[in-house]
Amino acid sequence: MGKTYVCSDIHAHADVLQEVLSMMAADDRLYMIGDAVDKGPDGMEALKMLIADPRCEMLLGNHDLMMMQNYECEMHRDEVSILKRDDIFFRWQILNFGNHTWDALMQESDEEQERLMSYLKSRPLLKLLEVNGRKFCLVHAAIPADYPLDDLHDLYLDTIADEKYPFLFNWKSDFVWGRYVTKLPGYTVIVGHTPAQYRGDEYILQDGDDWYDIDCGLAYNEDSSKLALLCLDDMELRYIPIGKKAAFSDRR
Template sequence: MTYVISDLHGTYRKYLQLLELIGFGDEDTLYVVGDICDRGEESAEIYLDVMGRENVFCAKGNHELFLERNLPAVFPCLEDIADPETVAKGNIASWNKNGGAKTIKSLFGRKSETICDIYRFVRDMPNYIQITVGGKRFTLVHAGVPEDMRNRISECNAFDLLWVRPDYDAVFGDKEMDVLIVGHTPTPLITENREAKIYRGKGNIINIDCGAVFSDAGGRLGCLCLETMEEYYV
C-alpha cells in the first residue's frame, strides 16, 4: 500500500505509532510531505529513521528550508556542503522562533558525520513528488501551488511550493495531476468545527496536516492510504 503523511515536527513517537497502526512493511511505500523537523523534541530521530528505509520518500517543507539555510551557522562541519547563496538567506532568530532550537538540540552530541548526512538528506529533498497510484495521478507538495500557477507546478519556485496557503476548495492542475495533496496549514485552522481531521476540499485538494505536534490542542498525526483513500490517526 501507499501512504502519505506530513508535518511530523519532531513527533517521533507518533510516527512510530502510526507505522505500527498501518502495519507498515517492506512491501509498502510511505511519502512524507515536508516538515519533519522543528517544534517537537525528536527531529533527528525521525530523519535517521526515514534515511534508513528504502521505501520512505520525503518532499521538502518550509521547515526543511529553515534548516538548510541556518544549520551551517550552528555546526561548522556543514560549511563545505552547504550552498553559500542558501546560507546567506538564513535568519537563525526566525528559525528559533519557529521551533528550530529543538531541532538543534536533537542534533547536539551527534557525530559530525551524522549531522552532515542529515543535512545532505534535507538539502537534496525535492520540492514536490508526482506519483501514479491505481491510475490516479497524485502531486505531493508541502504547502500548495499559487493560483496563478495552478496548471504549471513545474515552473514554481521553492518559496511558492513551501509557503503558499491556497484555496483548499479550488481545482488545481490539468495534465500534471488529478489530486493535489498538501500539508503546512493544520486542518483545525481551515475547518468550521476546528477538527483535527484530513480535509478533502470541494475541488481536488486534500490537506493531511492534522497538527500532530499540537497534541494539547487536540492535534493528531493523519495518514492517507492512496489505494483505498482510508484515513488513519494517532
C-alpha cells in the same frame, strides 16, 4: 504490490512515525510530505527513521528548509551577510522554536550532521505519482500561483535556488509556506502544512475530491493532535493519536 500511503508534518513525533511504520507491510510505501523536525520531542530520531526505512520517501517542508538554511549559513559564515543570517536565525530559532532542533542537531557528530543535511538536500519539493490509474501531486504547502503548470514534473531544490548565494535557496517559497488551495488539472493535490487546529478543526480538509490538506496538528502537541494516514489505493483515512508530547509548547 504493496499499498501507497501519505502522511505529513511528523514534526518530531518519532513515536507516531514508529507506529505508522509498524502498521505497514514490507512492500508498502510511505510519502511523508514535509516537516520532519521542530515542535515535537524527537526531531533527529524522526529524521533518522525516515532515512533508514527504505519504504519511506520524504518531501521538504518549511521547517526542514529552515534547518538546512540555518546549517548552510553557519557552514558559510564568512560568505553570507549578517542580515541574511539573522533573517533565518530569527524566523526559525526564535519565532518557530527551532533552537531546540538546532541544539539536537549540534549534538550529532559533524559526519552525522552532514549526512542528515545531504539527505534533505536530495529530497523533492513536489512529487507526481500514479496509483491505481489516479494521478497525485504531493507538495508540502502549495504550488506557487506564478509557477507554470504545463510540463510540471518532480521538483527539487534547484527550483528555488538563491541567485546571490549558490549554496542557499529561497526558503520562503510558497511551495513550503503557501496557505491557499492550488489545483492541478487531472491530479489530486495532497498538501500538509496548515494544521486542522489552525482552522479550529481537528480533521483533514478537502476541497472537492481533488485537493486534500492532511495536516492534523502534531505540531501543536495537544490532545486533539494526531497524524492522518491516507492510503492512495482506496483513499481510506486512518488517524493515529499523538503519543509523547514536547516539554515545551509554542501554541500562541
